[in-house]
Amino acid sequence: MQIDLIALKITAEIETIKEIIALMAIWKPDLTSRRGPKYLQIVEALSDDIAAGILTFGDRLPPHRELAYQLSLSPNTTGRAYAEAVNRALIRGEVGRGTFVRGPATEAPALESGTLQRPANGPIDLSRNLPLPGLAGEKLASTCIELGRSGNLAALADYQTEADLHRHTAAAMLWLKRHGVASTAEETVITAGAQHGILCALMALCEPGDVLLTEQLTYQPLKAMAARLGLKIAAIASDSQGPCPEDIDRLCRQRRVRALYLTPTLHTPTGRTMPQERREAIATLLNAHGVHLIEDDVFGLFHPGRQQPIARLAPELTISITSTSKYLAPGLRVGFVRAPARLAGAIRGAVNLSCWMTPPLNTEIVARWIGDGTADELVARQLSAASGRQALARQILGEHAPRDRAAGLHLWLDLPDGWSADQFCVRAAGRNVLVTGGEAFAIIPSAGKTSIRICLSHEADAARLETGLSVLRHILDAGPRQAPLVL
Known part of the structure; x- marks a missing residue:
């Protein structure tokens, strides 16, 4: 024995x-x-x-x-x-x-009925800030049938300019107005989404070597755009209300600043919304220094108590950018830009240079939706679904949830003491949940090291979202000193 x-x-x-x-x-x-x-x-x-x-x-x-x-x-x-x-x-x-x-072969994302093609299994992805899927599919089907009966498809399949399709510009003006921005036909430019609009605004405003101001944490693609265009990015210090006016003033006095990029409402990535007083202070500085503002308002409609855009306070120095992607259908890639008349031609030139034109068929679909009330219905459904997911996230995360007002498609979580963003992301990935560390949005190395962004809308299945959030809650409750899961 x-x-x-x-x-x-x-x-x-x-x-x-x-x-x-x-x-x-x-x-x-x-x-x-x-x-x-x-x-x-x-x-x-x-x-x-x-x-x-x-x-x-x-x-x-x-x-x-x-x-x-x-x-x-x-x-x-x-x-x-x-x-x-x-x-x-x-x-x-x-x-x-x-x-x-x-x-x-065995892990390709499944295409589920009525939704965009997103993973139905595998890691739960809370790292992508996309709108909720599937809300526009049924509307798109009926609109395509109407277009087939209209007898106008040949024109929509041909090259077009904005002058050829006046109703598209009229729809763009209505969408901009919904965001609080008044625009004339001359001032309105149609782009292939908001990201394209930002790129075209930078191309129109800036030359290589120019200084672009933005917050220490900002929209991820902005850094890549600036690098491709040879621009120098300078980071503005921020507080709980947004970018600090005194730091903008300091940078404008010290450097030859050409433009400022901001997302005043539901800022990416922090979700913060700038109060009216701060918007007025920034508008005053724009006018004092003659600096142009690129005002990104892609999330504006998600905020029920949003303030007036800075474009209303400094219209001759502000390029306003909106998009239909977060509300109607991201695959259509239609965005709208309002620029001062003296700059609108340069932005149209940037559109022509980068993609010649936004596909007329896509813009026709969006214009019909804006005109016939379909856009209103899709926006209401998107906002309702986002509100429900915000409530679910805050219920599951409990005391770990941010204390600011619940709105939009994502949460910004400042981690408890002892955590780094990298450590948390690794721990979450070990449990098959993907989130984004704050450093991905950082202009300076010290920013975002102890924060993460949690996106609520990429996962089509609410049950997967609930599971992912529960995993994050468990990790937060266990604390940073728990032995990490060995992959």
Whole structure:
């Protein structure tokens, strides 16, 4: 009997040693010729090895702590690498089993009836700030039937200019008016969504080397746009009400500032809405320094008590940007810009240079919806659904939820003491929930290190959202010193 127990113990130890040896032999990236942050070097090596066939679907990767030991790195670095690889859909973690290379054949997102194509399984994605899916599908079907009967499809399939389709401009003016911005036909420009509108505004206003002001935390693509256009970004200090006027004044006195980019209502990423007094103070500074404002108002309709846009206070210096994507149908890619008449021509030129024109068929659909009341219905449904998800999030997160007014499609969470955003994102990814760390929105390195953004609308299934939020609540309750889940 004693001999049998000893034999079992020896066998178990041998199996443990075999497992350790096997894990060490699974995969070890070669980082010798790579540059950049170590965690991204690991992700790039992983991606390259998958592309080369060195790693294939279902291959198991070493736990991130074991990989850290092999590479003489900190577990935080390898944990961050695995979290980023999950974000890029390169790998998946299975609780109690390990981390595996993902395969498109069995893990492609499912197309569910009446919704946009979004994952119905796999990691719960709370990292993408997209509108709720599926609300426009039935309306789009009937509109397409009407268009087929109209006899006007040939014109909509041909090249057009804004002068050819006056009703599109009229619809754009109505949408801008809904956002509190008065516009004439001469001042109105149609773009392929708000992001395109921002790019065109920057192209129209700025030359390489110009200074662009924005908040320390800002819309992610703005940094890439500025870099492509050769602009210098300067970060404005902010407080609970928004960008600090005294810091804008200081920067305008010290540097030759060309433009300022702001989202006054439901700011990306913090969700903060600027009070009227702060808007007035910023408008005063714009007029004093002759600096142009790019006012992004894509979330404005989600806020029931929103203040008047800054464009109303400084119309000759403000380019107003709105979009239908967050309310009607993101796939149509239709946005509207109001610019002072002296700048509108340059913005039209930027549209022509970048994509020639917004597809007339898409704009026709949006214009019909704005004119016949369909847009009103879709906006009401989107706002109602967003409000319900905000309530659900705050109920589940409890005392961890932000204390500001619930509105919009996302939450900005300042983490409790002891957490870093990277640490939290890795912990959440280990539980198959994806969120975005605040540093992704940061203009300066110190911003966003202890905050995360939680998006409520990308997941089509409310049950998956509820599960994801419950996981986040559990992680917050457990605290940062809990031993991290080994992938």
